[in-house]
Every structure is written in C-alpha cells, then in structure tokens.
Amino acid sequence: MTPFSDDQIETALTGLPGWSQEGEAIVKSYEFADFDAAIAFINRASGCINExxxxxxxxxxxxxxxxxxxxxxxxxxxxxxxxxxRILERLAAAS
Structure with missing residues (x-):
C-alpha cells in the first residue's frame, strides 16, 4: 500500500467537504445535536470500521x-x- 502524494490527497478531499490534510493525515470534526447523537454516530460507524x-x-x-x-x-x-x-460522511449525513 503506497501513501498518497499531497496532490492525490488534495484531489481525494475535493469530494469530502470539511476534511483537510494535517501533516500525514486527513482530519475532520463533526458536531452533533448533543452527546447522545455523537455517541450514536460512533456506534453506527464501528461496524463499518471493523469490516x-x-x-x-x-x-x-x-x-x-x-x-x-x-x-x-x-x-x-x-x-x-x-x-x-466517505463512509463516515454518509453516516454523519444520516444522523
């Protein structure tokens, strides 16, 4: 598995609003209505993450x-x- 170049990361982030490059990673902060909604997002994401x-x-x-x-x-x-x-974006949008 080869890491993306900065140009490849920039291109990939074009379709991911709110995501940005920070050092050698991509990052985003999601805000939800309250603590329960944030935890529900984490729980929904865990299955996809494990897969x-x-x-x-x-x-x-x-x-x-x-x-x-x-x-x-x-x-x-x-x-x-x-x-x-991309998966996290879909899950957050459904929240």
Whole structure:
C-alpha cells in the first residue's frame, strides 16, 4: 500500500467537504445535536470500521467527534483512509 502524494490527497478531499490534510493525515470534526447523537454516530460507524479493519484515531467531547485518518503501516494517507472518510460522511449525513 503506497501513501498518497499531497496532490492525490488534495484531489481525494475535493469530494469530502470539511476534511483537510494535517501533516500525514486527513482530519475532520463533526458536531452533533448533543452527546447522545455523537455517541450514536460512533456506534453506527464501528461496524463499518471493523469490516474495513481500519480504525481511526478519534476523540469525543460532548457533541463533537474529531477524527484523524492515517494508514500507519503505509506512513501516510491511502485509499483506505479516503474510503473510510466517505463512509463516515454518509453516516454523519444520516444522523
């Protein structure tokens, strides 16, 4: 698995509003109505995350979920990270 170049990351993020590159990762913060909604999003995402066997770095503070995606074994952002970001976008939109 080869990490994306900065240009490839920029192109991939074009279709992912709110996502940005931060160092060797892509990041986004989601805000929900309240704590319960944020936790419901995390719970819905866990199944897809386990299926991909690609686990994000994320934190939850009240109604916010901050996500950082990076393929550690590849040393940067890969297609796997972009795929997971797309899934998370769909799940957040359905919240």
């Amino acid at each position: 991909l066997d690609h686990h994000p770095e994320w934190t939850n503070v009240y109604n916010r979920v901050d996500i950082r995606l990076l393929s550690h074994d590849a040393g940067g952002v890969t297609n796997r990270d972009v795929q997971l970001a």
